[in-house]
Each structure stands twice: as structure tokens, then as C-alpha cells.
Amino acid sequence: MTDQTPHPCPSPYGRGNWYAATAPEFPDLPSLKGDVQAEVCIVGAGFTGLGAAMALGARAIVLEAGRVGCAASGRNGGQVHTGQRRDQAWLEKAVGRDDAMALWRVAEDARASFKTLTETIDCDWRPGMIHARHKPQGEAEDAAYIALMAERYGYDQLEPIGEQALADELGTDVYHGGLIDHGGGHVHPLKLAQGMAARAMAAGAVIHENTRAATWRREGGRIVVETSGGRVTCDQLILSGDGQLNAMAGPAQARVMPINNFIAVTAPLGDLADEIIRSNAAVSDSRFVVNYFRKTQDGRLLFGGGENYRPGFPSDIAGLVRRNLAKVYPRLAGVEITHAWGGTLGITLSRMPFVSEIAPGVRVASGYSGQGVMLAPYVGKLLAEGNAQTLALMARVPTPPFPGGRWLRWPLTVAGLSWYALRDRL
């Protein structure tokens, strides 16, 4: 069977990617040639696959279609959110109190594991995550949520911030107050991905770049993964290609849809940087198409905003992001933008990741829906360890297929997403 899906990393790290311009040189890793054996084959060297490879060391061979961290993991906003992608109030309704509490513990374990990563890999970690409300309503809901998290979950890192205090903190008065999560923060994601790859290789894992897995099949009780350059025969397979996986990922294909999101970075802001995000936290707002932003170590504004729902990026990414940036910071409307790029991420209908053993010994995790920086490395570790109880817990979270089946899901879902995006502008 020939693989007809577009290449997940068409240019190594995306043209104009500021992370690629500021990460240390990372050596090219040889592509796979010939037939090799491994206990576990991992497809995809993003945060999920690398988390698995770190846990497995010499037991793993990783196949990466592009370069380490070249897709979402090396192109994202670097925002580190605590918890699951859906908040605990939503989860309690969707999966019941017990599973919601167990999912919170998974997220807290992921946070502890992420803390160790940032302490041992140089990735510009900074604490603090602000959630800003773009509408006047919501203060009471935020207060109730802070109380729920403190009383039921023992999480005391959330703090309300009023409208004026938020305006002083951010240097803009477009928001109506919000929440500060002292447990979150931000990182340079490509430095983190490359540091994870180096750690996995130091533990004995082999990573092949520019090696795209096309199919897998069972043969003589083992699993054979075919690539253009050779094949891997293994006992277990971890599919961690996020929204870009092809038919190899079985039921994940109908449940995880790729969408594109865009980021721009300004020239250093000089003294103005002191007036913007004074605490140096990361910020995301409550819009359906979220605006997310933070300062870099050299005083630039890194701003994410804008999506599209079709294969390919627009030709003027900087212009698209500038329009959103200027609404949040009108005084930066004419600022010089030095870098702008796009990335593809997997989303699910429920916005919770699809985690499943799709066949004996074949595990998939994808569709973190914009919140994978903290969770994905830990979920990769869970896939590697085959932690049956936790994997079953995550598999119980509903991630239904997109309506319309394989062929109609694009137009139907795009219509739905576009409607919500339009509502942001009303």
C-alpha cells in the first residue's frame, strides 16, 4: 500500500521558526537502511514518542519522518498548562467523579515528571500561566472553579486576578480579569524536544530521522513496520505521529483531525518589554481560537493566534498573526515581526487525547487538542510502560469519530470550527 498522506514535516522545522533559529545545533541522525530488530518500535519523535523512548532506552527504535521535534513539538507556543485539556468540572460531568479525580492525578504526575525534565534539560523554563477572560462575564465561574480545585482536588496554585491588576500586568486593557495558575509556565519547546532526544539516545535508544513509516503488519507472531529505506521487526509498536498518522493508526484516523495554528515573534521590544507581561508568565485567553502569548528571554513577544482548517499554510502568516496581535496590543500594530511559522496539531471532538491499544501490542496517543507540552511526554512514558490501569482510564474518555466518516468529516468539521471562530469576532 502506498502512503498518500502529505509529509508531516514538509520543511525541517517550518520556515521562519524562531525556535529553530535559537536552539543549539542538533546533529542529523541517519535514516533507516535495511532490516533491523527491536523490542519496541516508536513512530514519531515528538514529545509523545520521545517520552516513550526515554523510558525504553536501548529497547526502542524511533522512526521519524522529518527531524526530531520538527512537527507540533518543536513549533508550539511553549505554554505549559496544568491539568487535562478539559477542566475538572467538565470531566466530572463527562466521565464521573472517580475517573475525573484519577485523570487529575495523571495530570499531576505529568506535572511532576515535567518539572524533572525542565530541571535537567536547558529549555528556558519560566513559571506562571495566566488565563485571561475576553468577555466581562465569567468572574463568578472562575471563583467557583478556584474553590472546587482547592477543596476537592487540594490544588492551591490558582489565584484570581481582577481587571485592573491584569491590565497592569499585561500592559493592555482588553481583558476583563482572569486566573493565574502558578503551577503552569512556559518553555522553549524545541530545546526540550532535542534535550529529550539526547537523553533517550544516551539511554541506548536509536532514532532514525527522515524515515517515514508507511505500514505495519503481523508476521510470525511479531510486528513488521515498513519504511521506504527498510523495515523494523518488533514486539510492540507505539504510534505517536499525532494528527498526521495515516491508516496505520486505525480508529485514531477518524477521531483525530489535523488543524493548523500560527505563531509570530517580534523584534526585541527594548524598554517596552518591561511594560508587557511584567511577571514574565505565559498568557492565553478565553477565545475559541485562543490567542496565546509570552515574552522570550531576549525581550521579544511570541504571539500565537489564528488557525486554518485545510492542508497547507497561508502565504502571509505574519500578516494573519499581526491582525490578532494588534487587537490585544494596539500599540504594537506596526511592530517589526522577524519570525512567523505554522504548525499542525491533532484535535479530537471532545478535545481530550485519543489513547488506546488499537491491537495487541500496538498503542496510540494523539489529539492533545492544543495542550500536549506537559502531557505528551508523560503519556509517552505511560505507553512505553504499558501501564494498563492508567491507559484504560484514558481510553475510557470519549473521543468519538468526527461526523461524516472519513471523507465528509473535513467539510462538516470545518464548518463547525469556522462558526465558532466567527463567533469570536462578533
Ligand SMILES: Cc1cc2nc3c(=O)[nH]c(=O)nc-3n(C[C@H](O)[C@H](O)[C@H](O)COP(=O)(O)OP(=O)(O)OC[C@H]3O[C@@H](n4cnc5c(N)ncnc54)[C@H](O)[C@@H]3O)c2cc1C
Ligand atoms: C502552532 C501550535 C501551537 C501549540 N501550542 C501549544 C501550547 O502552547 N501548549 C501546549 O500544551 N500545546 C501546544 N500545542 C500542541 C502540542 O504542540 C502538541 O500537543 C504536542 O507537541 C504533540 O506531541 P506529539 O509527539 O504527540 O506530536 P508531534 O510533535 O506532532 O510529533 C509527531 C511526530 O511524528 C512524526 N510522524 C508522523 N507520521 C509519521 C510517520 N508515518 N512515520 C514517521 N514519523 C511520523 C512527525 O514528523 C512528528 O515529528 C501547539 C501545537 C501547535 C501546532
